[in-house]
Amino acid sequence: MKDEVPTTEERVANLKGMGSSRKRVEDVRFTQGRGNYVDDIKLDGMLFGDFVRSPYAHARVTTIHTEEAMKVPGVLAVITAADLEPLGLHWMPTLAGDKQMVLADGKVLFQGQEVAFVVATDRYAAADGVEAVEVDYEELPVVVDPFKAMEPDAPVLREDLEGQTEGAHGPRRHHNHIFTWEQGDKDATEAVMAEADVVAEEMIYYHRTHPSPLETCGSVASMDKVTGKLTLWGTFQAPHAIRTVVSLISGIAEHNIRVISPDIGGGFGNKVGAYAGYVCSVVASIVTGKPVKWVEDRMENLMSTAFARDYWMQGKIAATKEGKITGLWCHTTADHGGFDACADPTKFPAGFMNICTGSYDIPTAYLAVDGVYTNKAPGGVAYRCSFRVTEAAYFIERMIEVLAIKLNMDAAELRRINFIKKEQFPYNSALGWEYDSGDYHTAWDKALNAVGYDDLRAEQAQQLEDFKAGKTRRLMGIGLTHFTEIVGAGPVKNCDILGLGMFDSCEIRIHPTGSAIARLGTISQGQGHATTFAQIIASEIGIPADDITLEEGDTDTAPYGLGTYGSRSTPVAGAATAMAGRKIKAKAQMIAAYLLEVHDDDVEFDVDRFVVKGAPERFKTMKEIAFAAYNQAIPGVEPGLEAVSYYDPPNMTYPFGAYICVLDIDVDTGEAEVRKFYALDDCGTRINPMIIEGQVHGGLTEALAIAMGQEIAYDEMGNNKSATLMDFFIPTSWETPNYETDHTTTPSPHHPIGAKGVGESPNVGGVPCFSNAVHDAFRPFGLTQSHMPHDHWRIWKTANGLGLHS
Amino acid sequence: MIPANFEYHRPSEISAAIGIIQQHGDEARVVAGGHSLIPMMKLRMAEMGHLVDLQDIEELKGIEFSDSSVVMGAMTTQHELIDNADLASRLPILREAALQIADPQVRYMGTVGGNVANGDPGNDMPGLMQCLNATFEVVGPDGRRSIPARDFYEAAYFTAREDEEILTKISIPVPATGTGYAYEKQKRKIGDYATAASAVMIGNGAASIAMTNLSDTPIWSEAAGTALAAGDVDGAVAAALDAIDPQEDMRGPVEFKKHVAGVILRRAIARAQSRVG
């Protein structure tokens, strides 16, 4: 038999490490229906809880009649705020430094607010119990418009804050005002505006929508009265943070709380915060001594759990006649609903909205954000974006287009002459960020070439002529976007949530036979962590990814971390994984040197082994080293091979991308059809290209939904008009266009493996791209701004307003 | 999203079904495919103590063809409208319309009888049946009677069918060969009810026009059909638009709906005309 020595390439391929399009290991279980979600958890004697919710957006709750409900067979308890008050649990802290009612305490502030929690032996009895609870309401005047909420005589929404002039983020200047957050240089920016050749001004509204993950929110609480230990399964994007918060508000010692996030069916920011259902399931379990499950239905999810966006962004952009941007000004009115339950790092009440200078070298800028209470559901979470980054990207990418119109310039060229140049990185933006790396011009030219930009413009001009000549009723729009994201929160020096530093962690244990288990402080909701993090370890320490188990989500076993949202897992936990791997590699090097009887410095790492420098035939594989680590007495070296790393990132990472969309609009029906979508993403080092592509496809489809129809809409009375999937748009394969994906690679200089994070880029870049395409189609007829979502009737209305129907 | 308690009945004879309904009165309702009724029950907008499932009644199934008509049992599924080749050759508009209803999963369960009996202005089959001049047969405690589709709809969820009657058959006259047809529907997405939809039949000196989800009942406009038969497309559209009364909802405001109603109708007319052979 021939002695087959694997080549280096074969050994690299065998690892399925970074750069390999390894198939997702999770999918074996998901595609066979073998996932284990919160609602799959069934415990002996488990009870069910369900909410009585307010039909009114603003009302006083005078009496709650529970007698009839208690008569329903199977109903065991009806919990109200009065029951929670002695425990101090009728209100809970929000992640944004505000507090929120767990159950209506005297009044309700939005339709769908939790009023009472019915506990019963099964779901059906609980639902019947909910029907039987009668609540007396006294209706109060409703405010759904944040500008009206700030009028002097607007109704007082938060009576609990009456007279409180200082909020969690500084002074409050009105009874419905939450905070003002200012960044940049106001005076200098106003001076630039006053002197500029050209100033374009526009109100850019990014409407309210909702992350609407496939799996709604839920929890199962089980208080073991014998051991005093509380186990809480739930749809948590940040299980450790939930453990700490539960401990702080319930008084249960943290070691007696075990929080488990099992498989999670999508999060997109919806599952970062704390919900009344979690608290009520815990209380009900403590009271009854039995496990209690709460799982909301789709309507409850859309009506009461965290929404996203709802930013009114008044903008001014100044430039020279030639199109060089000299300044950017933005005032945002942020509609937070009845409680400020955003999930931003504490020092950033408007998230990273100050990334709104985008990809451009804008010397002077000013941003102010006013947070406002209204009678809508609370939230304001980062729906597949780093905190408020999609709002910022939408704002600047619309303002660039508005400026291009004012200058009568091509918007691609306007972008090109204003991009931050490659040699300017690291780049300090006018609003306070240090961009780590970028090469925008290369990406932009590659994108324009790939779609044949000039030809597209020529075709568009022809179609416009045909339209004017009455030969077609369709207009062609070309949407451009160059976005810069800011992800990977973040450095503990300026990023914390409720005082919890936003580092993350990884612990790796190598088993004696050379396979391994790794645990992280993050939690996958479909991103494929079990696949990609194993690939990082594989490349770092030379053990095949297939031999590495990855675990997340159980606070009793995983190291402490702040969870998964804001594209932070790869930038932060991915870095921790590489660093833990390097600790293991360092020890492995000592062991290898001992086994090979040479000095530590005389061996070097080679894919899956340490070799003697200059004598590659003398080596020890990682498998051999692992076995020796446990089973051989090595002088001066402790047995075992494991490491843990807690990574506090020195900076954020700044992924970017160039997206181009081509669509056709039927001006008579308002329908838009996407004929082409090209997405170039630069997320630094690419760990698994196939997973990146999957993330981009998914994120673009969400972006399509948001831009083209998805919204949470309220009427004047505060009734939610979009609480079912009939009206809340989630695209199916039928509505989803084809996507072409592409990339450039500009590694992050400060990240151990140069990776930047990609999960959210397509949502951040996709929304302005679709929207810009719609606007572009109408540009020849004088349109500068029309608000999203661009559903049929709104597009029709735009066409109608421009006289295209006469 | 959990319905209130109910008793479930599954008779195999029409008379038994009627008996159960008579016994429980208002408290009882028949269920066919359940894809309109069960969502209403889950929302607790419909609460009934007794559900009478029609699935086991053989008499309500099957499609019969004669030279002049097609007679469908009420329990014919919407999927069968797509799948049945004989039907597609005689009444291709049924297939064209059924393909625009909901999605395959709904169509496997949802029935033609349920769609026309439901009385929801959003349903596509009622307008279509009016366009085709179909007749519905109902059976009640007092026997059988026939009601023309064009006389069946009174208001949203109110029809000429009495509570104790069951819709058993739908018979549709087969149009003369060479008749052009079209079912045109604008909707926001798969699974959505129409923003505006219209059914058009034209040929051999006759024409028929009906509109869906633009009033609280389907709208069949005799004037529109007469104008179209005379070759007056503008007159037909004007007459149809005159007859509708759309309401604002998340699909859009009234002026938008009126406008697209005209656009969709013109497209349906054009396609139907192109198929006249």
Ligand SMILES: Cc1cc2nc3c(=O)[nH]c(=O)nc-3n(C[C@H](O)[C@H](O)[C@H](O)COP(=O)(O)OP(=O)(O)OC[C@H]3O[C@@H](n4cnc5c(N)ncnc54)[C@H](O)[C@@H]3O)c2cc1C
């Ligand atoms: C997601 C979704 C999307 C949909 N989209 C569309 C669409 O685009 N267009 C459309 O037309 N429909 C649509 N539908 C409705 C669907 O076509 C239903 O199947 C249909 O409306 C009702 O038929 P069914 O057999 O399911 O009736 P059921 O839901 O069982 O019954 C509906 C009503 O009719 C009564 N009924 C049923 N059969 C009889 C009978 N034989 N005699 C007397 N009364 C009877 C019932 O008592 C009930 O009141 C959609 C449904 C869903 C869930």
